[in-house]
Amino acid sequence: MPTLAELNAATQAEFTTAMQGVYEHSPWVPARAWSARPFATLAALKHALVQAVRQASRDEQLALIRAHPELAGKAAVDGALTAESTHEQARAGLAHCTPEEFARINTLNADYGARFGWPFILAVRGPRGTGLSRAQIIATLARRIDNPAEFEFAEALRQIHRIAKLRLNDKFGFMPEQGNRVWDWCERLARHSEPPWAERGELTATYLTDAHRAAATDIAATMRDCGFDQVEIDAVGNVVGTYHGRDPAAPRLLTGSHYDTVRNAGKYDGRIGHFVPMACVRALHSSGRRLSFGLEVVAFAEEEGQRYKATFLGSGALVGGFDPAWLDQRDRDGVAMREAMKHAGLPADLAAIATLRRDPARYLGFVEVHIEQGPVLSSLDLPLGIVTSINASVRYVGEIIGMASHAGTTPMNARRDAACAVAELALYLERRASADGDSVGTVGLLEVPGGSINVVPGRCRFSLDLRAPGNDQRDRLRDDVLAELAALCARRGLRHTVEETMRESAAPSDPAWQGRWERAVTALGLPLHRLPSGAGHDAMKLHTAFPQAMLFVRGENAGISHNPLESSTADDLDLACAAFTQLLDQLAAS
Numbered sequence: 001m002p003t004l005a006e007l008n009a010a011t012q013a014e015f016t017t018a019m020q021g022v023y024e025h026s027p028w029v030p031a032r033a034w035s036a037r038p039f040a041t042l043a044a045l046k047h048a049l050v051q052a053v054r055q056a057s058r059d060e061q062l063a064l065i066r067a068h069p070e071l072a073g074k075a076a077v078d079g080a081l082t083a084e085s086t087h088e089q090a091r092a093g094l095a096h097c098t099p100e101e102f103a104r105i106n107t108l109n110a111d112y113g114a115r116f117g118w119p120f121i122l123a124v125r126g127p128r129g130t131g132l133s134r135a136q137i138i139a140t141l142a143r144r145i146d147n148p149a150e151f152e153f154a155e156a157l158r159q160i161h162r163i164a165k166l167r168l169n170d171k172f173g174f175m176p177e178q179g180n181r182v183w184d185w186c187e188r189l190a191r192h193s194e195p196p197w198a199e200r201g202e203l204t205a206t207y208l209t210d211a212h213r214a215a216a217t218d219i220a221a222t223m224r225d226c227g228f229d230q231v232e233i234d235a236v237g238n239v240v241g242t243y244h245g246r247d248p249a250a251p252r253l254l255t256g257s258h259y260d261t262v263r264n265a266g267k268y269d270g271r272i273g274h275f276v277p278m279a280c281v282r283a284l285h286s287s288g289r290r291l292s293f294g295l296e297v298v299a300f301a302e303e304e305g306q307r308y309k310a311t312f313l314g315s316g317a318l319v320g321g322f323d324p325a326w327l328d329q330r331d332r333d334g335v336a337m338r339e340a341m342k343h344a345g346l347p348a349d350l351a352a353i354a355t356l357r358r359d360p361a362r363y364l365g366f367v368e369v370h371i372e373q374g375p376v377l378s379s380l381d382l383p384l385g386i387v388t389s390i391n392a393s394v395r396y397v398g399e400i401i402g403m404a405s406h407a408g409t410t411p412m413n414a415r416r417d418a419a420c421a422v423a424e425l426a427l428y429l430e431r432r433a434s435a436d437g438d439s440v441g442t443v444g445l446l447e448v449p450g451g452s453i454n455v456v457p458g459r460c461r462f463s464l465d466l467r468a469p470g471n472d473q474r475d476r477l478r479d480d481v482l483a484e485l486a487a488l489c490a491r492r493g494l495r496h497t498v499e500e501t502m503r504e505s506a507a508p509s510d511p512a513w514q515g516r517w518e519r520a521v522t523a524l525g526l527p528l529h530r531l532p533s534g535a536g537h538d539a540m541k542l543h544t545a546f547p548q549a550m551l552f553v554r555g556e557n558a559g560i561s562h563n564p565l566e567s568s569t570a571d572d573l574d575l576a577c578a579a580f581t582q583l584l585d586q587l588a589a590s
């Protein structure tokens with residue numbers, strides 16, 4: 001394989017020949033990408049090939065999809081695959097399907113082709129590049145048959161680009177070592193999960209449960225292996241690793257994200273935010289390099305507000321935001337936070353927690369790397385994105401109280417149905433948020449306690465999650481929704497309660513730190529894409545005391561998050577590590 005320098009000097013014909021096999025039976029892709037030379041990095045070359053496909057006509061894109069063979073299909077059986085496809089399908093074990101697996105795949109292939117008119121495309125080497133199992137392949141094929149046609153067309157192209165990137169890695173002898181390491185750490189940490197999710201192979205690690213504390217111990221051990229000078233688990237369960245600068249008293253860069261999860265979670269949310277800088281510290285330590293500043297990496301113990309209504313507890317403690325009332329909160333099993341802390345060996349003492357507050361004068365700022373948790377970067381075929389601001393948000397839990405009655409004997413005009421009232425509120429919220437720019441609103445919890453199929457619901461519990469780019473816009477949305485709640489309850493003859501559980505202001509990125517991320521991404525040969533974050537992050541809590549900015553990493557499966565399908569590729573995680581290293585180098589040179 002030629003070097004990048006040789007490719008940059010190649011004629012179009014030479015370049016196309018060198019790229020043979022990267023895009024299946026489609027030499028027009030590299031032929032068009034040739035005009036984007038010179039390529040400063042392998043990432044820039046990959047992006048140019050992606051852009052060539054994005055700029056092609058629909059018919060050309062469809063022909064590219066149809067150029068790919070079915071998995072374990074007739075071409076594979078007849079030995080008519082390209083060398084690249086043969087290697088990939090064999091690596092995934094598709095040449096050794098059982099008769100039952102082979103029959104299942106062929107049935108699914110036929111159903112998929114009949115529905116969409118093109119073959120099912122999947123990068124069978126997977127996000128780590130080492131190969132998916134046959135069970136994973138079959139499950140993915142069965143799941144994607146239910147996708148809408150336009151979504152699946154785009155997903156087929158995304159999978160083709162993933163295949164091409166892995167083939168380019170092979171041609172260039174490139175191994176995303178840092179990304180592999182971060183990916184492996186995320187997978188390994190996910191073995192710590194609570195029952196009954198653990199028994200189902202699902203991930204749940206909420207604040208100070210056994211699984212959560214085991215995860216903290218694992219992270220601390222990994223930090224020590226990476227070469228951090230100091231590692232501790234602090235008074236709220238944060239795992240803190242410090243890598244000193246040349247002068248241990250030098251100011252520090254603060255970074256990190258949370259390691260707690262939602263229930264039935266993905267493996268990458270929050271966790272790449274401490275693993276990416278940990279990988280970079282490992283590289284610094286391995287090379288014996290010290291910077292002119294220190295690096296403090298914090299795996300925050302709590303961000304999700306799942307076990308207790310104490311969202312951002314871990315990062316909040318660093319800015320003096322720990323609410324004393326939290327210690328007396330009880331979880332669904334009646335365990336007070338104070339008791340949970342003592343069981344975990346933490347002091348459960350407000351004076352000890354107060355000592356965690358950081359002095360901003362001793363820090364340069366705060367940066368966070370996070371999986372996007374959305375579809376934007378995936379839809380744009382971009383691995384990294386620059387966060388401009390974190391949206392303002394507010395959350396409530398509430399209950400509407402009506403009157404339970406017999407479903408068969410209560411006339412419709414005599415009902416006081418609490419569930420219908422919540423449904424009406426949810427539909428109002430959908431209309432109201434949709435009419436308000438970038439606002440979003442969700443009723444994520446809707447529960448009829450002790451509900452029965454033949455009883456009109458007398459009570460209905462619900463939640464409200466309201467977000468908007470600015471505080472004023474969020475508050476207008478909140479006011480309208482709460483007013484509608486009061487009005488519809490009055491109209492229906494119902495009572496209601498509502499309690500605010502979380503409020504966070506918008507957190508615009510610091511211009512200087514956002515600029516550092518932008519220069520880091522540009523140095524990798526990638527285009528810049530700036531986007532706001534609709535999700536909340538630890539950075540919005542640290543924003544109250546430090547200049548902050550975030551880097552987003554593309555998620556797989558259209559960016560789904562808080563879900564077992566959440567994923568990222570080792571290649572994208574490797575680019576995140578490279579961008580973080582670039583940011584460190586900028587600071588060291590300033």
